[in-house]
Amino acid sequence: MLVLTRKKDEAIKIGTDIEVRIIEVDGGQVKIGIEAPKNVEIHRKEIYMAIQQENKEASGPLDPALVEQMIRFTHKGD
Amino acid sequence: MNVQTKFAGLVKADQKDIILFPGGIPSFEDEREFLLHHFSENTPFYCLQSVKTPALAFITADPFSFFPDYQVELSAQTTESLSIEEETDVSVFTILTVNEPFEQTTANLKGPVVINMVSGRGKQIVLQNPEYHTRHRLQQPSLKKEEG
Numbered sequence: 337m338l339v340l341t342r343k344k345d346e347a348i349k350i351g352t353d354i355e356v357r358i359i360e361v362d363g364g365q366v367k368i369g370i371e372a373p374k375n376v377e378i379h380r381k382e383i384y385m386a387i388q389q390e391n392k393e394a395s396g397p398l399d400p401a402l403v404e405q406m407i408r409f410t411h412k413g414d
Numbered sequence: 415m416n417v418q419t420k421f422a423g424l425v426k427a428d429q430k431d432i433i434l435f436p437g438g439i440p441s442f443e444d445e446r447e448f449l450l451h452h453f454s455e456n457t458p459f460y461c462l463q464s465v466k467t468p469a470l471a472f473i474t475a476d477p478f479s480f481f482p483d484y485q486v487e488l489s490a491q492t493t494e495s496l497s498i499e500e501e502t503d504v505s506v507f508t509i510l511t512v513n514e515p516f517e518q519t520t521a522n523l524k525g526p527v528v529i530n531m532v533s534g535r536g537k538q539i540v541l542q543n544p545e546y547h548t549r550h551r552l553q554q555p556s557l558k559k560e561e562g
Contacts, residue, residue, distance in 0.1 A: 374491045377437070379540055387525040387540060388441040390548040394472050394511040394522065395442075398421070403454070405516035409554070410457050 417449045419463045420471035425451055432465060433529055433536045436495070440525070440538060445470060448536065450507075450529070460507060462527065474527060477508035480553055485543070486526050492539050496530040503532040510552065520549035 340348060347357040353373050360367035370378055416424050433448050445464045453459035458479055464470035477484045486506050488498065498504055506528055508521040523546040529536040 374494055377491075383524065383540060384440065386548050387522070387538070390511060390522050390525070391439060391441040391472070391509065391538075394509045395470055398473070398512055399514060402512055402514055402516055403421075405514075406459060406512070407454060407457055409516050409552075410459075 417463060417465055418468040419449070419451065419461065420469055421453060421461055421463075421473075422451060425449065425463075427451075430534065433462075433534050435536050435538075437537065439472075439527075442470065450474075459510070462507070462509075472527075473510045473512055474507035475510055475521065475552075477506060477521060477523065477526060480508075480521065481523065481550065484523060486528070486539075486541065487543075488528065488539070492528060492537060496528065496535045496537055497533045498530050499532075503530050505529045505531050509538075511549065517552075519552045521552050522548045523550050524548045 342348065342358050344358050344361055347355050349355055354376065355371045357369040357371075358366060359369045372378060415427055415429065417427050419425050427449050431449055433450060435446055435448060437443065438445050442464070445467060447465035449461075449463045449465055451461050451463060453461050453473060458475055460474045462472040462474050477486075488504070492498070496504075506526050508523060508526055511520045511522070513519050523541070525538050525540055525548065527536060527538050
């Protein structure tokens with residue numbers, strides 16, 4: 337991993353069209369501004385990983401008995 | 415064309431029924447084509463079925479029937495990548511993680527699936543709203559009963 341030291345208001349260029357700027361440093365927290373083309377997806381890593389993990393679990397096997405429960409669930413109170 | 419599905423056997427589909435996910439779905443980035451079909455006639459659930467992988471399907475639902483206050487804000491990036499012109503062209507689905515018993519089933523409100531039904535393009539987006547997370551317990555569909 338490339339490690340660079342930057343101060344507030346300094347920036348890093350990644351390729352020709354991505355810029356990462358240090359907006360604010362406060363204790364253990366850093367506020368970062370990112371300029372990138374619209375087709376570049378930017379996510380907080382832990383949230384993206386949570387989505388990935390949930391997709392894996394959601395696509396797992398399904399007990400056929402649960403299908404009956406699904407139908408019943410939506411008809412309670414009819 | 416016929417699509418072999420995880421839950422409904424062989425399903426007949428037109429090419430226009432196939433939704434293109436240009437970037438795949440997180441964890442399944444190579445899966446680009448999905449068929450959206452009813453899970454079963456008398457449920458509000460839908461399957462998002464991979465066209466190339468029969469074993470890969472997500473059970474989804476209309477989030478607004480289960481979470482009436484749910485709000486999805488589309489970024490300019492999403493609007494552009496899905497070629498969204500009218501808000502009414504868009505359908506939103508929430509992916510369910512079905513648990514035993516079914517009452518323990520959760521909905522991923524953090525990462526809704528947004529589909530432009532006109533252009534046939536879809537994407538799982540990540541909402542910034544910190545109130546939403548990946549496991550919201552599914553509530554009974556809201557019944558519009560008049561009181562008194």
